[in-house]
Amino acid sequence: MSVHLKQEEFRLRQEKRKIALKRAKELKARITDYLENKDQIKNGFEVQEQYNRAKQTLLNFFNADNEQWENWHWQMANRIKDVKVISQLIDLSPAEKEAIEKVGRQYRWAVSPYYMALAMVSGSGGPVWLQAIPCIEEVKDRYGVEDPMGEEYTSPVEGVTRRYPDRLIINVTNQCAMYCRHCQRRRNIGEIDVHKSRKVLEGALQYIRENKEIRDVLITGGDALLLSDRQIEWLLTELDNIPHVEIKRLGTRTPVTMPQRITPELCKILENHPPIYINTQFNHPLEVTPEAKKACDMLVKAGVVLGNQAVLLKNINNQPDVMKRLNQSLLTIRVRPYYIFHAKAVKGTRHFITGVDDGIAIMEQLRGYTSGLAVPTYIINAPNGYGKTPVLPQYIIENKNDQVTLRTWEKRIIPYNISGKH
Ligand SMILES: *Cc1c(COP(=O)(O)O)cnc(C)c1O
Numbered sequence: 001m002s003v004h005l006k007q008e009e010f011r012l013r014q015e016k017r018k019i020a021l022k023r024a025k026e027l028k029a030r031i032t033d034y035l036e037n038k039d040q041i042k043n044g045f046e047v048q049e050q051y052n053r054a055k056q057t058l059l060n061f062f063n064a065d066n067e068q069w070e071n072w073h074w075q076m077a078n079r080i081k082d083v084k085v086i087s088q089l090i091d092l093s094p095a096e097k098e099a100i101e102k103v104g105r106q107y108r109w110a111v112s113p114y115y116m117a118l119a120m121v122s123g124s125g126g127p128v129w130l131q132a133i134p135c136i137e138e139v140k141d142r143y144g145v146e147d148p149m150g151e152e153y154t155s156p157v158e159g160v161t162r163r164y165p166d167r168l169i170i171n172v173t174n175q176c177a178m179y180c181r182h183c184q185r186r187r188n189i190g191e192i193d194v195h196k197s198r199k200v201l202e203g204a205l206q207y208i209r210e211n212k213e214i215r216d217v218l219i220t221g222g223d224a225l226l227l228s229d230r231q232i233e234w235l236l237t238e239l240d241n242i243p244h245v246e247i248k249r250l251g252t253r254t255p256v257t258m259p260q261r262i263t264p265e266l267c268k269i270l271e272n273h274p275p276i277y278i279n280t281q282f283n284h285p286l287e288v289t290p291e292a293k294k295a296c297d298m299l300v301k302a303g304v305v306l307g308n309q310a311v312l313l314k315n316i317n318n319q320p321d322v323m324k325r326l327n328q329s330l331l332t333i334r335v336r337p338y339y340i341f342h343a344k345a346v347k348g349t350r351h352f353i354t355g356v357d358d359g360i361a362i363m364e365q366l367r368g369y370t371s372g373l374a375v376p377t378y379i380i381n382a383p384n385g386y387g388k389t390p391v392l393p394q395y396i397i398e399n400k401n402d403q404v405t406l407r408t409w410e411k412r413i414i415p416y417n418i419s420g421k422h
Helices: 003-038 044-062 072-077 083-089 094-106 113-122 198-210 229-240 264-271 290-301 320-332 356-366
Strands: 167-171 216-220 247-251 276-280 305-312 336-342 377-382 387-390 396-400 403-407 413-417
Touching: 003 320, 044 083, 044 113, 044 290, 083 094, 083 113, 167 198, 198 229, 229 264, 264 290, 290 305, 305 320, 305 356, 320 336, 320 356, 336 356, 356 377
Parallel strands: 167 216, 216 247, 247 276, 276 305, 305 336, 336 377
Antiparallel strands: 377 387, 396 403, 403 413
């Protein structure tokens, strides 16, 4: 190679490097706002001191020890459902106390001690508190309907919800470790915890046996992991005996609200019935705690694939930076963000409803700005059970023959001939 060519190559390389450095500077500028904000949006790992203090307050109150705390039966038996207990744990105004009492007469509430400790960390009116503790808006809601999804119209047999060609839901219980204030199925949450009877479950299994196109069965509730280990093992075994069932999914919020439920015994059962997918519901980074991580680690070791279905909730996670921090924190505990659901206007939950604009703004601030793995699909559930409908910011401005006009994550407008012609 001639000296001249070598020089030319060197100059070109320098030129490219210069452009790359300029671009890197531009990209750094894209993240400065988030980096400034991020420190204010704590995840569960960053509030351990406060959490341990709240936990100790609860242990003292129940006169219990750490071993009991770690036992999910203890957590269930000691769920907090009395305003007198809360007011002994945290200072409440008379109005707050009255609101909890009043709502409690109309809607059930109960909080595992573990999630209560997190609620105390988040403080009255904080993002964890709002999900667990009743507020007066619930009974002020004069609009909203009880079953906007028309679930009752999509149940071909008791205990089954079917809205798709190849998959369905079996509803196994109405019980939860914590009754979310934003629950979309509150009409099913009676005053008494009931698991579906063996007869109903047999009926659901029979329906699956007779409908060979069902290859994916989602076990949910309530909370699927509030069934006993024995019941879970029975159900998974029955499903494994149906040749056309390829995968099983469990819907549970226990990794978030009562991670103590994830025991070695349960994991042994799950490990014996692959492939199992578990979708859970983390809604705020404060919920991503060392305990939640331990539960997720155990599930991953048992071969379970973990996903997250967040619900978009006003004053909890309807800001792009909160959702970004949540999804990034989830990836660190090996939970893959799967969906963000737009909350439905279920009676008693309307104070959580946000605009679709909030959801779109969040998606806009995720794509490109952070790992694709941290970008879930934003979903609006169509009325009448017509299914999950994805909603995206508009990335194609024009599409004529092979000529498309793209709008990139940074909002650059770029005409592009996809066939390579000009
Ligand atoms: C959400 C849902 C499913 C699962 O949907 P995916 O998009 O496959 O996760 C299945 N059946 C019903 C009735 C549902 O509501």
